[in-house]
Amino acid sequence: MATRRPDDPDAVLTVDHLTMRFGGLTAVDDLSFRARRGDITALIGPNGAGKTTVFNCITGFYRPSEGMLTLRHADGAAHLLERLPNHAVNRRARVARTFQNIRLFSGMTVLENLMVAQHAPLMRASGYTLLGLLGLPGYRRAEREAVAKASAWLERIDLLRRADDPAGDLPYGDQRRLEIARAMCTGPELLCLDEPAAGLNPRESADLARLLRHIRDEHATSVLLIEHDMAVVMEISDHVVVLDYGKKIADGPPREIREDPKVIAAYLGVEDEEIAEVDAEVGLTIPVAEEARP
Amino acid sequence: MAAAQTRASASPAAILRDAGLFALAAFGLCVPIVSYRTDLGNNGLELTPRWGLVAGLCAAVFVLRVVQRLVLERRAARVALTPSPHQASEPVGAEPNAGQRLPRLGLPLFVGFALFLPLIAALASGGLSPARYWIDLGILILTYVMLGWGLNIVVGLAGLLDLGYVAFYAVGAYSYALLSTVFGLSFWVCLPLAGLFAGLWGVMLGFPVLRLRGDYLAIVTLAFGEIIRLVLINWTDVTGGAAGITSIPRATFFGVPFKAGPDGFSGLFGLAFDPMHRIVFLYYLILALALITSLVTLRLRRLPLGRAWEALREDEIACRSLGIDTTKTKLTAFALGAMFGGFAGSFFAVRQGFVSPESFNFLESAIILAIVVLGGMGSQLGVAVAAVAMVGGPELLRNLGFLKAVFGEGFDPNEFRLLLFGLAMVAMMIWRPRGLIADRMPTVALGRRRAIGKDLVREGHG
Structure with a gap:
């Protein structure tokens, strides 16, 4: 050892x-x-x-x-x-993690939860907010890609049709899977x-x-x-x-x-x-x- | 049930038509009763036309009827569509009715009304100068709307309770006052500088403070607000102490001063000189500043930074596990909120032409915070409505002279301001503890955006 x-x-x-x-x-x-x-x-x-x-x-x-x-x-x-x-x-x-007592952003939608997880790449794409504020196309493309990635994960965990529902409204098992998908989105x-x-x-x-x-x-x-x-x-x-x-x-x-x-x-x-x-x-x-x- | 269905799906056009009918009926009643006043003149009865009042009453009836219909629609829709709040999250494929669309229409309506307020006020009171009271009131309300929207970034989005927001307002006001009186810089140079300074102070306060949470953060920000005020009072050499700074240069129309003569604003545009031009200009200036605040906030919510703020409000530990630097994220919220406070402060200084520490006491912070909380944390429209109620409401009391007829000559409704305030607060706590508009709109959606109920949205804890 x-x-x-x-x-x-x-x-x-x-x-x-x-x-x-x-x-x-x-x-x-x-x-x-x-x-x-x-x-x-x-x-x-x-x-x-x-x-x-x-x-x-x-x-x-x-x-x-x-x-x-x-x-x-x-x-x-x-x-x-x-x-x-x-x-x-x-x-x-x-290193990504999930929590024993699920910690989702319950007041945000399922999709938003997965978007928050892609914070770092999106932040870079938005020029640390400054370029994004001007609405340049580079950020919009990055956002579309992030949504696509999130959708792919939702498809995988079978929650795509609930993408626009608040995460806090999901049943327990779905919340567990969503938390894993959120961690994977990083x-x-x-x-x-x-x-x-x-x-x-x-x-x-x-x-x-x-x-x-x-x-x-x-x-x-x-x-x-x-x-x-x-x-x-x-x-x-x-x-x-x-x-x-x-x-x-x-x-x-x-x-x-x-x-x-x-x-x-x-x-x-x-x-x-x-x-x-x-x-x-x-x-x-x-x-x-x-x-x-x- | 069928009746409920048709009522639930009433279109905005139908509501407007209905309200129009009501207004027409009101007009019919007003013509014989209100339209002319008879006064005993020198040669018998004199008729004074009061068509402005008639128009005002009809407009009031119209608006009230629209509001009543929308409220009823909403209630009916809620009963018909959603037996339980959780069922509301299931996609039911129902079109939102007019009442449910209200929050989305509300902001454009508010902006539209604000854009035409000087015109409406001038027409209703017959000239620009008599309309001064209303335009001044509009300026005051819009200042608080802007402050509310600025603080909303910190409290509503990032969930950080800030009781010392007025400090940044003061920094902005004194920045402009000092830069313009000492260095002779113009307002348009000072405005961004004031915002920058206030933002810097936001960061400076933020660094040591943001490791605190909840009540502790609130207390330290409260103390910071007081420190700034005490520094302003005691640093007499620079700030003029309690006497403040006087004769701050007036705003110019992008360099053109508002004064009589050929090189003034009126001379340049071939208008007759009117001191009201400056007031109207100030009105549109603060409107533009407030709208910029709102647009920036709305856009930020759709950017990763804004989403990180809201995520931070929901769950800070989860944020850290997702690689979000919570300290920096909180600092940006603090700095941006402070920056908008600084803009509002420099506007305050240019409008008053005079600043003193008196204007930046704790009560101001409390009012701004109350506006944000009453409006519903995070809601742009709610904050605007709350600012109108909190700042415009007390002004209404000044005009309730007719109550003297009821309560006797010595009655001054103004003295009951705080009492009514308290009653309004208690009523809010009972019926709307999370503010007027507590629902949250998602920032991104695959399908249609649906509001998220307030019972799921957290308020943040520091």
């Missing part, structure tokens, strides 16, 4: 010795893993294991106490995420999804799995996701990282994870006499509470 080099050309995201402390509470403790390019990597663990904290560190909402987060683009450019300001994680390092190298299947019915979950596979296969975007729905995780992920109490307890393909005794212990709990044994194995003595959120 310690020998993993940050310049691994195969990895889109390399997390090295990530530690996040809130006062005396260590939410993430010396976590290292790697998400390979073109993979769907799942980050799983029981409630309060620190998954969302890891996400918030990767996407720039938290500044890690220790550790290094390297994001490598397909063209070889590397970005140290922990050093970038919050918005630059998306704009420069091209053209990310890595898409981070925080519990995308939460609250979805089985049919919607299957749709979601299809959408994620489409993103991985057709858009040169790698996916990192947090998920509780094990059926979804086992079905779509290429690689699984398991967290418990802020530490990594397993890392590997889904088949291996399913049979890993530590994972089973973390999820199902173990007999009382086995706890000390398992704790020793995990290298942990003090339980840590509550996962912190932004």
Whole structure:
């Protein structure tokens, strides 16, 4: 584990010795893993294991106490995420994310949500507003292209006919898919999804799995996701990282994870006499509470 | 149901025809009752024609009937088409009726009326000089419309509560006052400079302040407004202190002064000299400035920057996750809002010819903010209507002399201004807590734009 080099050309995201402390509470403790390019990597663990904290560190909402987060683009450019300001994680390092409690612009239409996501290219096309204010044709062309891109995504997530409805009016499952489409409209190298299947019915979950596979296969975007729905995780992920109490307890393909005794212990709990044994194995003595959120 | 259907689909032409009939009936009633007044003159009864009043009454009946019909149409349409607000979002394929189109027609109507106000006022009161009161009132209202539209960028679009907007108004006014009295620069050079200075102050205030949110932001902006006022009072060497700056040069017609003689405005255009020319010019100047504010805002809403402002109002964290630099975006909103405040301020200075810190107290900020909130945050028409009500309403009270007949000779309706204000505010809070026009029009659509209900649109939190 310690020998993993940050310049691994195969990895889109390399997390090295990530530690996040809130006062005396260590939410993430010396976590290292790697998400390979073109993979769907799942980050799983029981409630309060620190998954969302890891996400918030990767996407720039938290500044890690220790550790290094390297994001490598397909063209070889590397970005140290922990050093970038919050918005630059998306704009420069091209990491997009969704939120556990959906954060759409509910008073804006579905289409407008996707247009806001294309802020940076549109801003350039509008000459940082000055040229756009004059109504030059260059901006109008860029806007048409942005609308076309948004429409293509709406087509993909089957929401085209609701493009002009307010996002807040959509049913829950549609909102989840729209948030993913919005993140994809920023053209990310890595898409981070925080519990995308939460609250979805089985049919919607299957749709979601299809959408994620489409993103991985057709858009040169790698996916990192947090998920509780094990059926979804086992079905779509290429690689699984398991967290418990802020530490990594397993890392590997889904088949291996399913049979890993530590994972089973973390999820199902173990007999009382086995706890000390398992704790020793995990290298942990003090339980840590509550996962912190932004 | 059938009746409701036909009523719901009444065309604007039908409404106008109906209102025309009402006006005709009013005219018929007015001719015998109002059109001539009999006065006891030197040689018996004298007849004073009052056709202007007749025309005014008929016009009032016409407008009121149109408004009544539109309100009823809207209500009927809402009942007929949308049993629940959420169903309203489903495309039902119904054509919007006249009432629902009102907000879209409203702004052109407002602009059209504003364009012809001096003419209407001159005709109604028989000459330019008697119309001065109305044109002055128009100037005052338009100044507040412009300030409201400027503040609307900050509060309505970006969702940043700014209680110190009057500071930028003051910066604009003093910029013009100082630049013109000290350096002798003309109004047309000072106007952009005043806007620039106010915008710079907006950025300077914005940098330290915009990390605050909600109530904290409001308090700091309030303090900033007071600081500017206190600096103006105490920096006597430059600002003249509480006495202010006097004899600020008047506006010129693009270099041609408004004065009697061959090289003045009237001489150049072969008109008889009339001091009202300057007033009418000022009226159209502020109208143009206000319209520029409005057009820029409307256009900005369709640009990525404007969309980012609204997105910021909806959800700041989501904005950051989409790569939007929230600090810069807020700063631009602050700076642009301040810039329009600065333009309005330099207009204020050129109109008054005199500025003092008195004019820029907190009450002004409160009135401008009240206009934006009453109008409905983000709505151009709502802000215009609210400015007319907030600034024009109190003026109406001055003219309610006939109430003396009811309440006795000592009754002065002006004293009840604030009371009525308070009552109006309470009524608004009960029936229209989100302002007159709280719906939001989308900035881009694949099909037809449909207004978004106020229950979905957020107000921002700093």
